[in-house]
Amino acid sequence: MGNTLIVGRGLKKFFEIKTGLFSRKRLNVKAVDGVDITINKGEVVGLVGESGCGKTTLGRLILRLIEPTDGELYYNPSEEILEKIKNGEKISQDELKKYSIFHMGKNDVRELRRHMQIVFQDPYSSLDPRYLIKDIIAEPLRSFGWDSKDAYSRVEELLKSVGLGPEFMNKFPHELSGGQRQRVAIARALALKPEFVVLDEPTSALDVSVQAQVLNLLDDLRKELDLTMLFISHHILVVRHIADRIMVMYLGKIVEIAETKEIFKNPLHPYTQALLSAVPVPDPKTKRMKIHLEGEVPSPVNPPKGCSFHTRCKFAFEKCGWTANELVEYLRLVMDPTRNEELKGNILDEIEIVSDTELIMRFKELENPGNIRGVIDKEKINNNIRAFYGIMGIEASGKEVKIKLYEPKVPELKNVGNNHFVACFLH
Amino acid sequence: MFDKMSDSWKPRIENFKITMKILLKSPASAIGLIIVLVYFIIALLDQVDPYILGITTNVNTLIPNYVNTAPQPPSWLTNPWDFSLPFGTTYPGINLYDGIIKAIRIDIAFSLFVVVSGAIIGIVLGVFSAFYGGWFDEIIMRLTDIFFSIPYLVLVIALGVFLGRSLEILSIGLIILWWPIYARVVRGQALSIKEQTYVEAARASGVKNSRIIFRHILPNTMAPIFVQFSFDLATIVLALATLYFIGFAPSNSWLPELGFLSSIGYEYAIVGDWWTIVFPGFALMIFALGMNLLGDGLRDALDPRLRR
Numbered sequence: 001m002g003n004t005l006i007v008g009r010g011l012k013k014f015f016e017i018k019t020g021l022f023s024r025k026r027l028n029v030k031a032v033d034g035v036d037i038t039i040n041k042g043e044v045v046g047l048v049g050e051s052g053c054g055k056t057t058l059g060r061l062i063l064r065l066i067e068p069t070d071g072e073l074y075y076n077p078s079e080e081i082l083e084k085i086k087n088g089e090k091i092s093q094d095e096l097k098k099y100s101i102f103h104m105g106k107n108d109v110r111e112l113r114r115h116m117q118i119v120f121q122d123p124y125s126s127l128d129p130r131y132l133i134k135d136i137i138a139e140p141l142r143s144f145g146w147d148s149k150d151a152y153s154r155v156e157e158l159l160k161s162v163g164l165g166p167e168f169m170n171k172f173p174h175e176l177s178g179g180q181r182q183r184v185a186i187a188r189a190l191a192l193k194p195e196f197v198v199l200d201e202p203t204s205a206l207d208v209s210v211q212a213q214v215l216n217l218l219d220d221l222r223k224e225l226d227l228t229m230l231f232i233s234h235h236i237l238v239v240r241h242i243a244d245r246i247m248v249m250y251l252g253k254i255v256e257i258a259e260t261k262e263i264f265k266n267p268l269h270p271y272t273q274a275l276l277s278a279v280p281v282p283d284p285k286t287k288r289m290k291i292h293l294e295g296e297v298p299s300p301v302n303p304p305k306g307c308s309f310h311t312r313c314k315f316a317f318e319k320c321g322w323t324a325n326e327l328v329e330y331l332r333l334v335m336d337p338t339r340n341e342e343l344k345g346n347i348l349d350e351i352e353i354v355s356d357t358e359l360i361m362r363f364k365e366l367e368n369p370g371n372i373r374g375v376i377d378k379e380k381i382n383n384n385i386r387a388f389y390g391i392m393g394i395e396a397s398g399k400e401v402k403i404k405l406y407e408p409k410v411p412e413l414k415n416v417g418n419n420h421f422v423a424c425f426l427h
Numbered sequence: 428m429f430d431k432m433s434d435s436w437k438p439r440i441e442n443f444k445i446t447m448k449i450l451l452k453s454p455a456s457a458i459g460l461i462i463v464l465v466y467f468i469i470a471l472l473d474q475v476d477p478y479i480l481g482i483t484t485n486v487n488t489l490i491p492n493y494v495n496t497a498p499q500p501p502s503w504l505t506n507p508w509d510f511s512l513p514f515g516t517t518y519p520g521i522n523l524y525d526g527i528i529k530a531i532r533i534d535i536a537f538s539l540f541v542v543v544s545g546a547i548i549g550i551v552l553g554v555f556s557a558f559y560g561g562w563f564d565e566i567i568m569r570l571t572d573i574f575f576s577i578p579y580l581v582l583v584i585a586l587g588v589f590l591g592r593s594l595e596i597l598s599i600g601l602i603i604l605w606w607p608i609y610a611r612v613v614r615g616q617a618l619s620i621k622e623q624t625y626v627e628a629a630r631a632s633g634v635k636n637s638r639i640i641f642r643h644i645l646p647n648t649m650a651p652i653f654v655q656f657s658f659d660l661a662t663i664v665l666a667l668a669t670l671y672f673i674g675f676a677p678s679n680s681w682l683p684e685l686g687f688l689s690s691i692g693y694e695y696a697i698v699g700d701w702w703t704i705v706f707p708g709f710a711l712m713i714f715a716l717g718m719n720l721l722g723d724g725l726r727d728a729l730d731p732r733l734r735r
C-alpha cells in the first residue's frame with residue numbers, strides 16, 4: 001500500500017450559464033480550470049483563496065458530488081497506477097473504470113462514500129429542517145445498512161465525541177446554534193469512520209468566539225481518528241495550525257503549493273503575499289471577518305489571459321499576459337496633449353483592437369510621433385500603469401501608430417525546491 | 428424503549444403546537460378551522476351512524492314524499508319549539524335537513540376523492556419532473572400547459588357527452604383536470620429544495636435517489652400543497668354543485684348533493700319559498716368560505732419565515 005490517498009489530474013469544472021432571459025447564448029463559468037492535486041495519507045492540506053475562486057467546487061468534484069467537465073481522480077491508487085501517472089503513460093479505459101472516481105459506476109461511487117466525507121460551508125442549510133438530529137447523524141449509517149438500534153447508539157457516541165450531550169438526539173436543527181449545528185454536521189461526516197474528509201470552510205459561517213472551539217475540535221478529532229483532510233478556507237491564517245501543506249487557489253487554478261511553515265516563511269507568489277498581508281476586517285453585512293485585497297476579482301467567465309492574476313499583481317511585467325483591450329483606456333488618457341505637452345499637435349481619432357497582441361491608434365493629426373514612446377515610458381514609471389509593460393514595440397507610419405504586445409503565456413506550476421511549487425514568471 | 432419513542436415524538440408534537448398557535452392567532456383562520464371541523468364531523472357522523480344526527484333513513488338517495496310534494500316552511504316558523512322540520516321541505520316533499528346532512532357527506536367524500544387522487548398523481552409527477560429534468564420534465568410541463576388552457580366545465584361536459592353522465596366519469600374528468608396544479612406547485616418547490624445543501628449532504632452520505640426524493644425533497648415541498656389542498660376541496664364541491672345546478676347531473680339521480688338541492692329550490696324560491704334555496708345554498712357557501720379561510724391561515728402558519 002502506497003502513501004498517496006488522492007491524486008487528481010487536470011480537474012476541470014465549467015458551469016454553463018444562460019446570459020439573458022431570452023438569449024440562447026451559453027457562457028462557461030470556469031470554476032475549476034485544470035487543477036492537479038495530490039493528498040497523502042494522514043495529511044491535512046489547506047486550500048485557500050478568495051471567495052468565488054472555486055474552492056467549494058474543487059471539494060465537491062473530489063467527492064464527485066458534481067459531474068466533472070474533465071480530468072481524472074484516483075482514490076487510494078495502486079503503485080502501478082501512480083507510476084503510470086508519474087510517467088505520463090496512458091491509462092487504459094478498463095483501468096479508468098476501475099480506479100478513477102470520475103469513470104466508476106454509480107454503485108462504486110456510493111461505496112466510496114464510506115471512506116470520503118464532507119462538512120459543508122453553511123451549517124444552516126446542510127441539515128434537513130424536518131429531521132431530528134439523531135436521524136440526521138444516523139442517515140449515512142442507515143444508508144449502509146445499520147439497524148436503528150445500533151445506529152442510535154453510535155449516534156450517541158458521535159455526539160459525545162463532538163462535544164454534544166445525548167439530549168440533542170431529539171431536537172430539530174432550528175433549536176441549535178450555528179456552532180452546535182456544525183458539530184452535528186461533523187458528527188454526520190464521521191459516522192462511517194471515513195479515511196478522508198473535505199472540510200469546506202467549516203467555521204466561516206460561525207461567530208468568531210465559536211470558530212476557535214470548532215477548529216480545536218477538528219484538530220483533536222484529526223489526531224484521534226488519524227484523518228486525512230482537505231481543509232478549505234478563504235483565510236490563510238485559519239489553516240495555519242491545522243494544515244501540513246497549503247495550496248493557494250486563484251480563479252480556478254492553483255498558484256502555489258508548499259508546506260505550511262515554508263509558505264509562511266517564504267511566500268513566493270504575489271497573490272500569496274497579498275493574502276498573507278491582508279488583515280481580516282469585519283463585514284458589516286454578515287458580521288463575519290473578511291479579507292479584502294486591492295482590485296476586483298475578475299469574472300471566472302472570462303478570466304484574464306496569461307497569468308490570471310496580472311490585473312491585480314504589483315509585480316506584473318512584460319510576460320504576464322497583457323492584452324490589447326487592457327491598454328485602450330490608458331492610451332486614450334495619456335495621448336491627450338493637455339496632459340502631456342510633448343504630444344502637442346497630435347489629435348487622436350480612434351483606437352482599433354486588431355487582436356489580443358496588436359492595436360492601432362489612428363490620429364487626425366500626427367505631428368509628434370517620435371515622442372509617443374517616451375510619454376508611454378514616463379507614464380508607466382511615474383503613474384505605475386503596469387499595463388504598459390505589455391508593450392513589445394511601437395511603429396508609426398503615416399497617421400497610424402501600431403502597438404504590438406507580447407504573446408500571453410500561462411505560467412506553469414514549477415518546483416522551486418523544497419517541494420515548493422509556484423506558478424509565476426518571477427520564479 | 429417506550430420512553431425513547433415518546434421522546435422523539437415530543438419535538439414533533441411541539442412543532443404541531445406551533446402551527447396551531449400561529450393558525451389560531453388570526454380570528455379568520457380560527458373561524459375557518461371551526462367551520463371545517465363542524466362539516467367534517469357532520470359528514471363523519473352521518474357515515475358512522477346517521478341516527479345520531481336524527482336521520483332515520485340509511486340510504487344514499489333523497490327521499491321524496493309524493494303525498495305532500497309542495498315545499499313546507501321550517502316547522503319553527505309556526506311553533507318556535509317544534510324542530511321536526513328544521514329546514515322545511517323542498518319539492519317533491521324532500522326533508523331538507525335530511526337532504527343537506529347527506530349532501531354534506533357526499534359532497535365532501537366526492538371532493539376528497541377527486542382532490543386526493545389528483546394531488547397524488549400531481550405530486551409524484553411533479554417531484555420526478557423536478558428531480559430528473561430533461562425530456563420527462565418537458566413532457567409533463569407541456570401536458571400541464573394543455574390542461575390549464577381547457578376550461579374545466581367544457582372538458583367535464585365533453586366527457587359526459589361522450590362517456591355518459593355518471594358520478595364516476597365526472598370524478599375522472601375532474602381528476603384529469605386537477606393533477607396539473609399539484610404537479611406545478613410541487614415541481615416549483617422541489618426545484619429549489621433540490622439545490623439545498625442538505626440534499627447534497629444526503630447524497631454524500633450514500634443515500635439513494637428514491638430516498639432522497641421521498642424522504643428529503645417531498646416532505647419539504649408539502650406546505651404549499653396543504654394550502655392548495657384546502658382551497659381545492661372547496662373548489663371541487665362548488666364545481667360539482669355548478670354541474671348539478673346547470674342541470675348536467677348524472678341523469679338517474681336523486682343523489683343528495685348541495686348544488687342539486689339548490690337547483691330544485693330555485694324555482695320555488697322565486698315564488699316565495701325562500702328556505703328551499705337559502706338552506707342548501709348557505710350550507711354550500713359556508714363550507715367554501717371555511718375551507719378558504721383555513722387555506723389562507725395555513726399559508727401563514729406553514730410559512731417558514733413566520734415560524735421563528
Ligand SMILES: Nc1ncnc2c1ncn2[C@@H]1O[C@H](COP(=O)(O)OP(=O)(O)OP(=O)(O)O)[C@@H](O)[C@H]1O
Nearest residue numbers: 015029031050051052053054055056057058234300
Ligand atoms: N452550480 C453553479 N452554477 C453556476 N455557477 C456556479 C455554480 N457553483 C459555483 N458557481 C460559480 O463558480 C465559481 C466558484 O464557486 P465556488 O463556490 O467553488 O467558490 P468558493 O471558492 O467556494 O467561494 P466561497 O468562498 O464564496 O465559498 C463562482 O464564480 C460561482 O459563482
Ligand code: SF4
Nearest residue numbers: 307310313320424425
Ligand atoms: S506571473 Fe507572477 S509577476 Fe506576473 S502577474 Fe502573475 S503573479 Fe504577477
Ligand SMILES: [Mg+2]
Nearest residue numbers: 055056057121
Ligand atoms: Mg465555498
